Amino acid sequence: MPGVISARGLRKTYGDVAAVDGIDFEVEAGESFGLLGPNGAGKSTTMRMIGGTLDRTGGELEVLGMDPGSERPQVRAHLGVVPQQDNLDEELRVRENLVMYGRYFGMSRSVLAAKADELLAFAQLEAKAREKVVNLSGGMKRRLTIARGLVNEPRILLLDEPTTGLDPQARHVLWDRLFRLKETGTTLVVTTHFMDEAEQLCDRLIVVDHGRIMAQGSPGQLIREHSTREVLELRFGSARNAAVVQQLKGVGERNEVLPDRILVYARDGEAALEEVAARGLHPVTSLVRRSSLEDVFLRLTGRSLID
Amino acid sequence: MTEVDSTRLVYSGDGPDHGDMAVRARRSGVWFYAETVLRGMRAFALPILLYAVAQPVLYLVALGVGLGELVDRGTGPVGGVDYLVFVAPALLVSTVVMSVSAEMTFPVMSGFKWNRLYYGPVASPLEPSQIALGHFTAVMLRFLLQGLVFWLVMLAFGAAPAGWVQSVLVVPIGMLAAAAFGAPLQAYAATLDDGFQFSLIQRFVVMPMFLFSGTFFPLAAMPPYLHWIGWISPVWHGTELARWASYGADLSWGMTALHLTFLLGCTAVGIWFSVRTYTRRLRS
Amino acid sequence: MSATTTGAARGTRRRGIPSLSSLSSGNLGSVLERNMRVIRNQNWVILVSGFFEPVLYLLAMGLGMGALVGSVTGPGGRPVEYAAYIAPALLATSAMNGAIYDSTWNVFFKLRLSKLYQSMLQTSLGPLDVALGEILMALFRGLLYALGFLGVIAVLGLVTSWWALLMVPAAVLIAFGFAALGMGVTSYLTTFQQMDLINFVLLPMFLFSATLYPIGVYPEWIQWLIMGMPLWHGVELMRQLSVGHFDGLTWVHSLYFVGMTVLGLALTTLRLRKLFLR
Ligand SMILES: Nc1ncnc2c1ncn2[C@@H]1O[C@H](COP(=O)(O)OP(=O)(O)OP(=O)(O)O)[C@@H](O)[C@H]1O
Ligand SMILES: [Mg+2]
Numbered sequence: 001m002p003g004v005i006s007a008r009g010l011r012k013t014y015g016d017v018a019a020v021d022g023i024d025f026e027v028e029a030g031e032s033f034g035l036l037g038p039n040g041a042g043k044s045t046t047m048r049m050i051g052g053t054l055d056r057t058g059g060e061l062e063v064l065g066m067d068p069g070s071e072r073p074q075v076r077a078h079l080g081v082v083p084q085q086d087n088l089d090e091e092l093r094v095r096e097n098l099v100m101y102g103r104y105f106g107m108s109r110s111v112l113a114a115k116a117d118e119l120l121a122f123a124q125l126e127a128k129a130r131e132k133v134v135n136l137s138g139g140m141k142r143r144l145t146i147a148r149g150l151v152n153e154p155r156i157l158l159l160d161e162p163t164t165g166l167d168p169q170a171r172h173v174l175w176d177r178l179f180r181l182k183e184t185g186t187t188l189v190v191t192t193h194f195m196d197e198a199e200q201l202c203d204r205l206i207v208v209d210h211g212r213i214m215a216q217g218s219p220g221q222l223i224r225e226h227s228t229r230e231v232l233e234l235r236f237g238s239a240r241n242a243a244v245v246q247q248l249k250g251v252g253e254r255n256e257v258l259p260d261r262i263l264v265y266a267r268d269g270e271a272a273l274e275e276v277a278a279r280g281l282h283p284v285t286s287l288v289r290r291s292s293l294e295d296v297f298l299r300l301t302g303r304s305l306i307d
Numbered sequence: 308m309t310e311v312d313s314t315r316l317v318y319s320g321d322g323p324d325h326g327d328m329a330v331r332a333r334r335s336g337v338w339f340y341a342e343t344v345l346r347g348m349r350a351f352a353l354p355i356l357l358y359a360v361a362q363p364v365l366y367l368v369a370l371g372v373g374l375g376e377l378v379d380r381g382t383g384p385v386g387g388v389d390y391l392v393f394v395a396p397a398l399l400v401s402t403v404v405m406s407v408s409a410e411m412t413f414p415v416m417s418g419f420k421w422n423r424l425y426y427g428p429v430a431s432p433l434e435p436s437q438i439a440l441g442h443f444t445a446v447m448l449r450f451l452l453q454g455l456v457f458w459l460v461m462l463a464f465g466a467a468p469a470g471w472v473q474s475v476l477v478v479p480i481g482m483l484a485a486a487a488f489g490a491p492l493q494a495y496a497a498t499l500d501d502g503f504q505f506s507l508i509q510r511f512v513v514m515p516m517f518l519f520s521g522t523f524f525p526l527a528a529m530p531p532y533l534h535w536i537g538w539i540s541p542v543w544h545g546t547e548l549a550r551w552a553s554y555g556a557d558l559s560w561g562m563t564a565l566h567l568t569f570l571l572g573c574t575a576v577g578i579w580f581s582v583r584t585y586t587r588r589l590r591s
Numbered sequence: 592m593s594a595t596t597t598g599a600a601r602g603t604r605r606r607g608i609p610s611l612s613s614l615s616s617g618n619l620g621s622v623l624e625r626n627m628r629v630i631r632n633q634n635w636v637i638l639v640s641g642f643f644e645p646v647l648y649l650l651a652m653g654l655g656m657g658a659l660v661g662s663v664t665g666p667g668g669r670p671v672e673y674a675a676y677i678a679p680a681l682l683a684t685s686a687m688n689g690a691i692y693d694s695t696w697n698v699f700f701k702l703r704l705s706k707l708y709q710s711m712l713q714t715s716l717g718p719l720d721v722a723l724g725e726i727l728m729a730l731f732r733g734l735l736y737a738l739g740f741l742g743v744i745a746v747l748g749l750v751t752s753w754w755a756l757l758m759v760p761a762a763v764l765i766a767f768g769f770a771a772l773g774m775g776v777t778s779y780l781t782t783f784q785q786m787d788l789i790n791f792v793l794l795p796m797f798l799f800s801a802t803l804y805p806i807g808v809y810p811e812w813i814q815w816l817i818m819g820m821p822l823w824h825g826v827e828l829m830r831q832l833s834v835g836h837f838d839g840l841t842w843v844h845s846l847y848f849v850g851m852t853v854l855g856l857a858l859t860t861l862r863l864r865k866l867f868l869r
Contacts, residue, residue: 053429055590073336073432077329081430087423091347100346103339104431106331107323118315148427152328153318184317354787361791369798374656376808377673381661503637510640518651528658529651 009059021211034205080154123147230269332432340441363460395466396549407489415496439585454478476552484545490577622724645685679829690766693729694773718863737762754835771855778862
């Protein structure tokens with residue numbers, strides 16, 4: 001199957017700062033593709049270049065076989081965009097926001113009348129149809145922005161941190177709906193800070209930092225490649241962690257000291273914990289868990305995802 | 308929770324065609340965005356309408372009749388007509404230019420900054436140039452309405468003796484003057500990051516333009532070293548044309564051409580710059 | 592614990608008129624200090640630019656219109672040059688405009704958007720402190736502009752009497768009245784559209800209050816209407832001071848503004864209390 005988005009050596013610089021510093025990736029039709037990275041990694045910049053609203057500095061980029069840098073309106077007609085920052089039209093009412101956005105795509109009013117109702121249902125905002133946008137809560141605005149991105153029945157949906165600001169229930173509802181969109185053939189490109197979201201939503205993802213790709217693959221693959229099966233978390237109290245880590249050498253495959261705890265990467269966490277006790281160390285708390293993307297992330301970037 | 312049929316939301320091939328969308332947006336995108344701006348104005352419909360009606364009535368009663376009384380007792384008729392007739396077309400031009408100075412400052416700013424209104428549509432097939440032109444077009448349509456109301460009030464006061472076929476031209480003339488000031492202002496506002504310059508523009512550009520552009524008295528009544536203000540002011544060029552339209556004031560073909568060239572030139576240059584600044588800013 | 596306190600609180604509420612100590616902490620100085628800091632941080636061009644508006648009006652109307660109008664009947668029936676006729680009116684108008692701007696738009700932003708008052712009233716400050724702090728700031732600016740304008744008209748040779756010096760305190764009084772009332776009214780407004788309505792009141796007031804021409808041209812009932820408006824009193828007061836002509840009306844004009852100030856302050860204080868200290 002041919003890629004619907006392909007980037008080769010994609011670059012964007014602002015003065016001396018390379019926001020995106022030569023990245024390559026391929027997104028396939030119907031898959032859900034994730035961009036993961038800490039603040040300032042270049043995720044939004046990449047999304048905007050794909051969306052044809054930001055000129056690239058270098059490299060090649062194709063979306064559905066077109067160049068979003070020159071065939072902008074054609075490219076954008078196929079895309080649904082949910083930007084990181086909501087930019088709803090606060091001078092219009094909720095339903096009008098959907099209708100007018102559809103008008104920008106040249107859709108007829110009769111088509112849009114039905115469409116707006118479906119989208120209001122999608123966003124669970126039927127009761128707010130005539131409300132002013134300013135009177136919506138943060139999460140409601142977010143849902144409206146997401147619904148707005150679907151107005152043109154896009155082939156590809158670009159979601160920049162879609163669930164930021166949503167309550168847990170709304171997140172799960174949204175994940176479910178995005179999953180169904182994907183099942184019915186829409187390609188999703190998602191950026192996120194949330195590990196669980198990446199694991200739930202993404203078939204494949206790239207981890208970016210400082211505008212470069214650190215790793216790529218499916219969530220499971222990444223964990224297998226860059227982490228151990230289990231992780232042992234030990235807390236000795238903030239003051240002692242750094243001192244104790246010297247005495248942990250050889251326990252597990254690798255250790256990582258965070259400000260509040262020590263992570264011991266091991267295939268068998270319980271065994272590692274026994275070994276720690278055998279060395280006469282008594283942590284305040286200890287926890288054995290399975291490895292997650294968060295650990296991959298720490299390994300690759302040396303930073304926590306949400307900083 | 309309502310069940311949502313997600314198959315109706317995705318691309319199925321029998322819904323609207325994306326290629327068509329791009330073509331339609333390219334053809335009529337300016338109007339699509341203009342419609343949004345007009346809908347936004349609807350929240351202000353009542354003040355806008357009140358203003359459109361009350362402003363000409365108040366100005367004509369106060370300045371045309373009240374101040375006119377003083378002038379009639381002083382020098383008598385100005386430019387061969389009653390003061391009311393003299394000042395009415397100039398007030399039309401001045402008031403639309405003052406309105407455009409409000410429409411093309413804070414709303415442009417909130418397109419880029421506060422509400423980021425422009426950033427939604429740029430992700431659709433609309434181009435930044437179409438957003439710039441769409442905003443401009445909507446504002447001009449507002450002045451079409453405002454100008455028409457003013458003209459009707461002038462007729463009711465008997466302040467447009469040239470007959471309605473000729474005097475209705477004050478409406479497009481007013482719009483042209485508003486465009487000549489509004490387009491460059493839009494381009495300038497699009498380059499700013501905060502709005503503090505706007506109150507300076509109001510005080511150092513709009514206010515002097517209102518006062519020194521031959522609105523209340525002929526340019527010749529001022530000392531010659533102040534005449535340049537009129538020459539670079541869209542209000543003066545518009546006013547001269549409007550005076551011809553409303554009461555047949557003397558206007559040579561040469562001067563007509565000059566006024567029109569100035570106003571059209573300012574409009575064209577302004578539009579060119581705003582398309583450029585909008586494109587740069589919305590794509591960076 | 593608090594049978595007595597709640598009883599006392601209920602007592603004050605029933606009486607309706609709150610005690611002074613519940614309205615003010617006596618710490619007005621801190622509010623003024625904060626406001627002076629704002630002025631210092633503000634772009635000075637904006638501060639200075641407010642001074643130009645009446646001057647531009649005076650130049651244009653005095654020079655240009657003066658040529659068409661000639662001289663006009665001033666206070667006491669004496670003829671005066673047109674520029675000298677409108678100069679005091681413009682000073683009154685600019686005192687009004689400045690005070691209204693500071694007490695309406697400025698206050699609206701702080702009240703509804705930046706929530707500054709809300710945070711101030713979380714401290715020991717009382718509503719009267721906040722209101723007075725805001726209004727005194729408007730007066731301070733008004734004082735600066737009045738001094739500047741008086742200097743300009745003196746240089747232009749439009750001042751003929753030492754009494755004209757009294758125009759400065761008169762400008763402050765006029766500003767006080769408008770600022771106090773303006774702030775009280777603003778506390779009722781919640782949307783930008785409503786704020787626009789303020790202009791609907793100001794524009795006709797400026798156009799009809801004998802600023803640019805005597806009101807004698809209008810039928811009597813309209814004249815009475817105009818004479819009820821505050822700006823007319825401000826304009827007439829200024830005009831009398833500018834030539835040193837006094838009569839019984841001088842008192843009427845002055846007391847009008849004293850009354851307006853007291854009413855405005857009372858309204859503003861009660862409203863701030865109601866909005867924030869329920
Ligand atoms: N308009 C701009 N001008 C200058 N630098 C910019 C601009 N936009 C982004 N940058 C810089 O580019 C880099 C990448 O920014 P980007 O917004 O793509 O990060 P991100 O991965 O989306 O981060 P976040 O998780 O915080 O959203 C940052 O260093 C940022 O400061
Ligand atoms: Mg981002």
